[in-house]
Amino acid sequence: MTTEDTTDRRKRLDGLCKRISSADSKNDLIDAIDDALGVSAPAGDHATLESLAKRYRGQCDDAGHVRDRVDKVARKGLPEVWVGKTSVLASDVVAAASRDAQQMSDAFEGGAKALLKLADSVKSAQDQDRDGRSKLRQARTTLGGKDGFFDDWYEDDDEESTRLKARSVASAGVDLLLKAAVAADDAARAAARDLNKWASEARAGKLDADGLTAADRLALADTSNPDGDPEMNEILSANDLERSGRAMDRLSAADRARMDHLMANASTPQEKAYILKALASGYSVDDVEKFDGKIHGKDPAWLEDHLAPVTTQTDSLTDEGKNTNGSNRNTDDQTFGNQRWSQDAATCVPSSTVTARAMVDPVYALQLTGGPTGQDADPAHFRKRLHDEQYRMHEEGDGDYTHFWSDTPAGMDSDGQVDISNKELSPHTGDHYESHDMNGADDRRDVLTDIEKSVAEGKPVPINVEGHEKNGDWVGHGMMIVGQEGDKLQVYNPWGTTTWVSEDDFVKGDLSGACDNRFDNVNRVYIDQN
Amino acid sequence: MRTSTVARRLAASALLPLTLTGCGLFGGGGQHEYGAQQRAIKVRKGAKFTLSLPASPALAEHWYLADPWPNGRVLKYRGKREDIHGSPKGVTGGGEGTEYFDFTARKKGRTTLKLLHCPMARCSSATEAAASASPVPTATGTPDDNAAYFVYTVTVR
Numbered sequence: 176m177t178t179e180d181t182t183d184r185r186k187r188l189d190g191l192c193k194r195i196s197s198a199d200s201k202n203d204l205i206d207a208i209d210d211a212l213g214v215s216a217p218a219g220d221h222a223t224l225e226s227l228a229k230r231y232r233g234q235c236d237d238a239g240h241v242r243d244r245v246d247k248v249a250r251k252g253l254p255e256v257w258v259g260k261t262s263v264l265a266s267d268v269v270a271a272a273s274r275d276a277q278q279m280s281d282a283f284e285g286g287a288k289a290l291l292k293l294a295d296s297v298k299s300a301q302d303q304d305r306d307g308r309s310k311l312r313q314a315r316t317t318l319g320g321k322d323g324f325f326d327d328w329y330e331d332d333d334e335e336s337t338r339l340k341a342r343s344v345a346s347a348g349v350d351l352l353l354k355a356a357v358a359a360d361d362a363a364r365a366a367a368r369d370l371n372k373w374a375s376e377a378r379a380g381k382l383d384a385d386g387l388t389a390a391d392r393l394a395l396a397d398t399s400n401p402d403g404d405p406e407m408n409e410i411l412s413a414n415d416l417e418r419s420g421r422a423m424d425r426l427s428a429a430d431r432a433r434m435d436h437l438m439a440n441a442s443t444p445q446e447k448a449y450i451l452k453a454l455a456s457g458y459s460v461d462d463v464e465k466f467d468g469k470i471h472g473k474d475p476a477w478l479e480d481h482l483a484p485v486t487t488q489t490d491s492l493t494d495e496g497k498n499t500n501g502s503n504r505n506t507d508d509q510t511f512g513n514q515r516w517s518q519d520a521a522t523c524v525p526s527s528t529v530t531a532r533a534m535v536d537p538v539y540a541l542q543l544t545g546g547p548t549g550q551d552a553d554p555a556h557f558r559k560r561l562h563d564e565q566y567r568m569h570e571e572g573d574g575d576y577t578h579f580w581s582d583t584p585a586g587m588d589s590d591g592q593v594d595i596s597n598k599e600l601s602p603h604t605g606d607h608y609e610s611h612d613m614n615g616a617d618d619r620r621d622v623l624t625d626i627e628k629s630v631a632e633g634k635p636v637p638i639n640v641e642g643h644e645k646n647g648d649w650v651g652h653g654m655m656i657v658g659q660e661g662d663k664l665q666v667y668n669p670w671g672t673t674t675w676v677s678e679d680d681f682v683k684g685d686l687s688g689a690c691d692n693r694f695d696n697v698n699r700v701y702i703d704q705n
Numbered sequence: 706m707r708t709s710t711v712a713r714r715l716a717a718s719a720l721l722p723l724t725l726t727g728c729g730l731f732g733g734g735g736q737h738e739y740g741a742q743q744r745a746i747k748v749r750k751g752a753k754f755t756l757s758l759p760a761s762p763a764l765a766e767h768w769y770l771a772d773p774w775p776n777g778r779v780l781k782y783r784g785k786r787e788d789i790h791g792s793p794k795g796v797t798g799g800g801e802g803t804e805y806f807d808f809t810a811r812k813k814g815r816t817t818l819k820l821l822h823c824p825m826a827r828c829s830s831a832t833e834a835a836a837s838a839s840p841v842p843t844a845t846g847t848p849d850d851n852a853a854y855f856v857y858t859v860t861v862r
Contacts, residue, residue, distance in 0.1 A: 575796055648790060
């Protein structure tokens, strides 16, 4: 399925609706009807989709039985036994296995639902498209053959009446084709979003490193920070799991033994997950060892404070309405002590990049929160380091200053943003960042599937929004999409908060909920668009 | 074209004497403008003065006159103005701005006036902030990224 095709079909049919309803000659109307009939019908075989959905449902039942059996084992009261190459508690593994089986069951159930919904939508869109084509053919038959060159110059009353009747029927027909194309396109995108999400949540299998046991993989993939909803605060993203597996396999035997030793000696599952995240982020075993020297023995709350810039609270998805400035009432403050992960001066672009890097690179996060030793817990010192880093990145991206001789940042252009994204994020996510201008809802709809996939894998997506001050002056702001659930996107604003906005609002370009009502257009997205 | 921080600092040092000269020429004229830091103000009866506060568009920074309003017999509130400049199109996150609150000292006496600082969309009016479940603190330092009340004491001589 190529998203460009469905978007193009929508665009072409939208244009043809206008051409047909305004065709003021027989020949123009015939050409427009022929063009509409030349647009392909919505693709997809609903019977195949339904049968696939049934197979998923069957797997869902099997996964449910597995979960029930694992739960029985858990209830028996396991002795304190350490298992796996990285030494995890057997009881933790059983608990993780139960959750994993539940997630697997949920994933099959969710996948089946997504496919069934798609099957229904495809069938209904194809029926609608067929009705539309029938009307177009009827109109085309009414019109007969095309007029010759001179005939086309004059239209008598009868001919005009015939053309207007045919135009009315053809307009109804092409409207049906457009509605069918929109419904099929929306359904395909919703199914892609849900299936991508479920695929990214099949997490344990992504950690494909030789020598790690199933127990290790389950426990690592299942480990979350202590605050908020565990499923929205997992330490290792799908991308981390994949990258760490590949990194482990590339290590020399000696380095692999050192990594195994570090992980086996970790004092909590969270410490172990952060050690692996550091490796996934691209650091050498020497660096990972130094990093572990700073976090070893710290409790999960300390690790979360110092290494997770963004925590998603359990009630974060609740819609509490909007403030009078258009911002969402329900936002999560992202803080270290009494200081927010917020921008200083006009540095929204580098500041959101600093936070995004800290989300994917725990070694960097600790340098900011804990300083060179990792042990500095003073939030004021964190603020100073965060400020310095925002300004360093502003300089790196060749950002503007208020005056030639000023040190006060005054924004950054898209070249600078691409530059710092590729320098600061790419080494730790493996993605390449390109700037994409968003020239309307179609462009944003088009990029949405790539955004969903990227953030589901744990890779933040930089975006720009724009709007106007009351006096008409242009103003732009840089933010980061960092999560996705259902039909909502989680946005980090370098004003120090995260919140959720609907995908519909994103397509419309309205991200006022994540900032304020000046910003009514998402004008740029930075992503490696597939 | 990239201008290094060092080059900008050198330029700033070169311009410093000129700036100081400018201050000497015009500063004594008494512009009667006060910022966020100077919150104990003394003015003569009949004088007009202005509170001039940073309102960066990049930080969605706004100020509101909050309850209790200044004693109307001591001070007359003449209104709020703003001078906002966006950034050149395509330069994300720039822009500068100032909000001004204009007053006239009417009669000898002392009164307080309270401004609400709302940065980063943390609040959007004095009424909304007063009704908020989490009380807004009173600032003791300079404006930062938290909503806060700035309380000024104005003495009219």
